[in-house]
Amino acid sequence: xxxxxxxxxxxxxxxxxxxxxxxxRPDPQGRRNKHGVRIDPAxxxxxETRTAVVSALxxxxxxxxAKVSGLFSRRQFNIESLTVGPTTVDGHARIxxxxxxxxxxxxxxxxxxxxxxxxxxxxELDDHAVQAELVVLKVRGDEPDKVHAITQMYEGxxxxxxxxxxxxxxxxxxxxxxxxxxxxRQFGIIEIARTGQTALARGDTPTTPGEEPGHAKxxxxxxxxxxxxxxxxxxxx
Amino acid sequence: xxxxxxxxxxxxxxxxxxxxTEATADDARTEPETEEKRVQTGAQSVxxxxxxxxxxxxxxxxxxxxxxxxxxxxxxPLRHVMMAHEQGAxxxxxxxxxxxxxxxxxxxxxxxxxxxxxxxxADASMDSDPVVALTGQVPTEFVxxxxxxxxxTTGITAPITKTNYFADRADTVGDVVxxxxxxxxxxxxxxxxxxxxxxxxxxxxxxxxxxxxxxxTHRPRTDADAESVRAAARTLERADKPVILAGGGxxxxxxxxxxxxxxxxxEIPVATSMPAVGTFPExxxxxxxxxxxxxxxxxxxxxxxxxxxxxxxxxFDDRLTGGVETFAPDAEVLHVDIxxxxxxxxxxxxxxxxxxxxxxxxxxxxELGSETGMDADAIADGxxxxxxxxxxxxxxxxxxxxxxxxxxxxxxFVVEALDEATGDDTIVTTGVGQHQMWAxxxxxxxxxxxxxxxxxxxxxxxxxxxxxxxxxxAEDDQQVVCFEGDGSFLMTIQELSVAVREDLDITVAVLxxxxxxxxxxxxxxxxxxxxxxxxxxxxxxxxPLAEAFGAQGYTVEDYDEVADTVAAAxxxxxxxxxxxxxxPAANVYPMVPSGxxxxxxxxxxxxx
Numbered sequence: 095x096x097x098x099x100x101x102x103x104x105x106x107x108x109x110x111x112x113x114x115x116x117x118x119r120p121d122p123q124g125r126r127n128k129h130g131v132r133i134d135p136a137x138x139x140x141x142e143t144r145t146a147v148v149s150a151l152x153x154x155x156x157x158x159x160a161k162v163s164g165l166f167s168r169r170q171f172n173i174e175s176l177t178v179g180p181t182t183v184d185g186h187a188r189i190x191x192x193x194x195x196x197x198x199x200x201x202x203x204x205x206x207x208x209x210x211x212x213x214x215x216x217x218e219l220d221d222h223a224v225q226a227e228l229v230v231l232k233v234r235g236d237e238p239d240k241v242h243a244i245t246q247m248y249e250g251x252x253x254x255x256x257x258x259x260x261x262x263x264x265x266x267x268x269x270x271x272x273x274x275x276x277x278x279r280q281f282g283i284i285e286i287a288r289t290g291q292t293a294l295a296r297g298d299t300p301t302t303p304g305e306e307p308g309h310a311k312x313x314x315x316x317x318x319x320x321x322x323x324x325x326x327x328x329x330x331x
Numbered sequence: 332x333x334x335x336x337x338x339x340x341x342x343x344x345x346x347x348x349x350x351x352t353e354a355t356a357d358d359a360r361t362e363p364e365t366e367e368k369r370v371q372t373g374a375q376s377v378x379x380x381x382x383x384x385x386x387x388x389x390x391x392x393x394x395x396x397x398x399x400x401x402x403x404x405x406x407x408p409l410r411h412v413m414m415a416h417e418q419g420a421x422x423x424x425x426x427x428x429x430x431x432x433x434x435x436x437x438x439x440x441x442x443x444x445x446x447x448x449x450x451x452x453a454d455a456s457m458d459s460d461p462v463v464a465l466t467g468q469v470p471t472e473f474v475x476x477x478x479x480x481x482x483x484t485t486g487i488t489a490p491i492t493k494t495n496y497f498a499d500r501a502d503t504v505g506d507v508v509x510x511x512x513x514x515x516x517x518x519x520x521x522x523x524x525x526x527x528x529x530x531x532x533x534x535x536x537x538x539x540x541x542x543x544x545x546x547x548t549h550r551p552r553t554d555a556d557a558e559s560v561r562a563a564a565r566t567l568e569r570a571d572k573p574v575i576l577a578g579g580g581x582x583x584x585x586x587x588x589x590x591x592x593x594x595x596x597x598e599i600p601v602a603t604s605m606p607a608v609g610t611f612p613e614x615x616x617x618x619x620x621x622x623x624x625x626x627x628x629x630x631x632x633x634x635x636x637x638x639x640x641x642x643x644x645x646x647f648d649d650r651l652t653g654g655v656e657t658f659a660p661d662a663e664v665l666h667v668d669i670x671x672x673x674x675x676x677x678x679x680x681x682x683x684x685x686x687x688x689x690x691x692x693x694x695x696x697x698e699l700g701s702e703t704g705m706d707a708d709a710i711a712d713g714x715x716x717x718x719x720x721x722x723x724x725x726x727x728x729x730x731x732x733x734x735x736x737x738x739x740x741x742x743x744f745v746v747e748a749l750d751e752a753t754g755d756d757t758i759v760t761t762g763v764g765q766h767q768m769w770a771x772x773x774x775x776x777x778x779x780x781x782x783x784x785x786x787x788x789x790x791x792x793x794x795x796x797x798x799x800x801x802x803x804x805a806e807d808d809q810q811v812v813c814f815e816g817d818g819s820f821l822m823t824i825q826e827l828s829v830a831v832r833e834d835l836d837i838t839v840a841v842l843x844x845x846x847x848x849x850x851x852x853x854x855x856x857x858x859x860x861x862x863x864x865x866x867x868x869x870x871x872x873x874x875p876l877a878e879a880f881g882a883q884g885y886t887v888e889d890y891d892e893v894a895d896t897v898a899a900a901x902x903x904x905x906x907x908x909x910x911x912x913x914x915p916a917a918n919v920y921p922m923v924p925s926g927x928x929x930x931x932x933x934x935x936x937x938x939x
Contacts, residue, residue: 209671
């Protein structure tokens with residue numbers, strides 16, 4: 095092909111292939127950022143992270159939580175909390191994940207979780223969603239009246255009160271829990287246990303796309319008992 | 332499925348002779364009595380499920396916890412190949428899957444058997460190869476107690492399998508194995524694993540496994556949504572400098588024909604990732620061949636300077652992209668993939684096309700020109716200058732080497748000699764290292780499923796066990812050539828005993844430079860030539876070693892011995908090993924340093 099190629103014995107004579115050197119080659123105009131997105135001056139800024147609440151409906155089989163949490167650690171997703179519990183459908187569970195990632199990262203989180211075999215559906219909840227967390231915290235019992243007052247301010251409950259310690263529970267949105275914990279610090283917090291956030295979409299919106307309220311898609315039999323248990327949800331049909 | 336199905340109901344030709352007594356065979360089919368159910372234990376259910384699912388060949392190693400399954404295999408028409416090491420079993424199953432397109436099956440016992448499979452499973456996972464791994468496990472009541480030869484196999488393999496299962500009941504174990512088989516090959520293929528506790532496989536059950544089906548939660552899309560196809564077609568019509576980047580998904584999706592038709596109709600240059608080698612014929616005018624770290628200069632120029640990239644079934648591995656900042660920086664990326672998670676994972680997709688590779692290419696073909704009224708020729712005409720540019724690059728950056736008489740053998744010459752001496756449908760397997768790169772660069776691949784290598788994991792020692800697996804999947808008249816390096820070959824050389832025992836017609840070409848050559852090349856380039864632990868001067872003589880295994884051995888040091896020895900080794904009916912003493916200073920170029928700019932590939936060490 096090349097004009098000087100007469101003997102078929104060109105190039106690589108000193109371990110070198112023929113062709114223009116790197117600096118002699120043309121340069122393309124563009125660049126991408128580290129997320130592989132072509133850089134427009136308009137969107138050149140590095141992506142900011144944001145907090146996303148992701149809900150995954152899964153088959154409740156042994157090891158499913160390990161599969162999801164293992165996925166998060168090996169793919170280096172930045173996870174804030176992860177909660178899991180059964181739904182009204184036999185054999186199904188809901189995992190609620192709170193992640194702090196860029197938009198691209200959140201997109202990957204959703205797709206990678208959806209890829210796991212036991213995962214039925216994955217959805218991301220908007221800011222409008224109903225979110226709650228429970229915290230149990232134990233403080234010193236020196237000032238029971240003041241502890242009680244704060245517990246009431248945060249609509250909490252006293253679970254245990256003794257001469258040395260008082261244990262209360264608070265439920266609610268994450269910022270409320272954070273505020274409550276701050277308020278209890280004055281008494282000296284001895285121990286604390288938080289569940290992590292759990293959440294459902296508000297109103298008629300299904301929490302994961304295509305999710306139907308209260309019953310599995312192809313299990314007719316269990317339909318009868320489901321409606322009663324739906325009381326905890328936002329559906330009442 | 333029928334409970335009275337005769338034991339050998341499969342259509343395998345191997346069984347054809349048996350039906351010389353056709354009447355008896357028919358009787359067995361019509362009379363439900365022949366009774367004695369096929370399935371009496373969990374293990375028999377496992378084997379029946381494999382037969383029903385279409386498995387043919389099993390690669391494995393015996394052991395305590397897997398013994399019940401092996402006992403059931405003993406009565407089965409399934410062919411079992413006893414390997415020398417479980418890693419070999421996994422690689423053989425992997426290569427079987429690559430060559431045949433149906434899952435290869437490997438078996439191992441619990442504990443060390445299972446952990447020895449891990450490298451091969453991880454390799455299959457990185458390359459999306461269909462593999463089913465069956466592992467023995469200690470009896471359920473001992474699980475979790477650190478029993479003898481116990482490991483948490485499902486825990487260990489969770490990150491390297493498409494999915495895995497812990498079989499807990501004899502009644503359902505067959506269904507689970509069937510599902511593992513079907514799921515392995517469906518959508519984006521990958522390895523699956525079933526862990527089989529000994530009490531489950533030993534337990535009595537008469538329940539026949541049902542038809543092998545994929546899990547309910549698995550719903551791969553076949554065709555891309557119309558809006559995306561439309562957007563992609565408009566983008567291609569607007570393009571001046573389009574490139575098709577074909578990935579392994581073209582092979583997995585059996586879309587080689589559609590790829591060829593599409594590329595030729597619109598006359599778009601085609602570059603391939605390493606797993607896609609063979610999906611587009613490298614002797615075609617449009618072929619730019621392999622792109623990436625050791626891809627051709629012209630493929631790297633074309634992909635760097637294109638304005639539209641139609642990427643089909645590729646996951647944009649870093650060995651392909653180099654630094655992502657400089658990868659096809661001007662290109663709008665149209666990404667076809669059956670796995671939504673690959674979309675915008677490493678390189679942002681301007682138009683995602685989620686679906687089966689062949690189907691989406693046909694959709695695109697239908698859509699192109701549908702609004703503009705342009706026919707294929709008119710569209711192709713728009714790319715004329717670009718094609719000319721690509722042709723110029725092919726002339727400017729030839730893959731070439733010199734063969735002076737006074738130097739040791741050039742490895743490229745050896746690869747070309749074997750290519751010339753063998754047919755187009757010859758299957759090439761390789762280990763990992765410099766030899767692998769010469770084998771991909773200097774062999775002209777024209778057919779899919781003829782290039783079998785360890786791409787994503789880069790597993791040294793892959794070549795020989797892969798050649799064994801490939802041999803079982805290949806047609807009888809297809810040749811199997813394995814390229815190995817001296818270091819890579821030594822990692823799984825024990826599998827030569829299997830090739831000899833099974834009398835497999837395989838030719839192993841060892842490109843022997845007495846180095847871990849790729850490491851030595853990097854040490855020369857990036858570590859001031861400090862050859863820390865890369866010299867293999869203690870390498871054994873491969874010719875007598877091959878003979879010790881019972882294989883045919885050869886040694887070649889000079890150019891004029893190459894052709895005759897290659898001819899003799901290929902003619903030898905059984906495993907043969909040729910020890911090619913190559914130039915120890917030979918290096919692989921072009922080369923893009925890790926994370927570098929593909930367009931700035933080095934043609935020699937001083938350009939790095």
